[in-house]
Amino acid sequence: DQQVKQNSPSLSVQEGRISILNCDYTNSMFDYFLWYKKYPAEGPTFLISISSIKDKNEDGRFTVFLNKSAKHLSLHIVPSQPGDSAVYFCAANSGGSNYKLTFGKGTLLTVNP
């Protein structure tokens, strides 16, 4: 039951170019979406989020776009840097005080110098 899907297990990008990571979801009850970044031997760290009432949220080099009708979100990183190389997880939440997150499988981003 993959409610959150990241169909690309890996992505390789040149330094300075744009990285686009994609995520699809199936549960219409999700109303909050997050991106986490994970380095080896560390826990996931929060990167950026978006509420379902918005279609774009920007924070420095990171922008998340939400297309509710397509149940699709994407994370844009521009310009990409070698330090951005990590696994990126898309996650979603359907509200409620428990704030349980449903994660995708992750996409390994490699930024080549």
Add this chain to the structure above:
Amino acid sequence: EPEVTQTPSHQVTQMGQEVILRCVPISNHLYFYWYRQILGQKVEFLVSFYNNEISEKSEIFDDQFSVERPDGSNFTLKIRSTKLEDSAMYFCASRNRGTGYTFGSGTRLTVV
């Protein structure tokens, strides 16, 4: 910056043995969670804990699993009789009202 601390970083245990994974959440946080990630798969929710009781658990969190906050600082996950399929990375997380999660670095559990 405050951290969630997990110990040990790696635990190897024999099948059928009990194992306790330990976590020290951020001190003023109120909500506590365990997630796990089997190698190559997604991060999965196990359980949430608030006000000294389980607030939600997944179908993975069966009778073999339990959580406890014994002393107001530690938050533990116990697996009573480990199975091979319990081998995974276990992440503890905590948060406060209106804030996002802070995850620990994880405990890699290997059941042999």
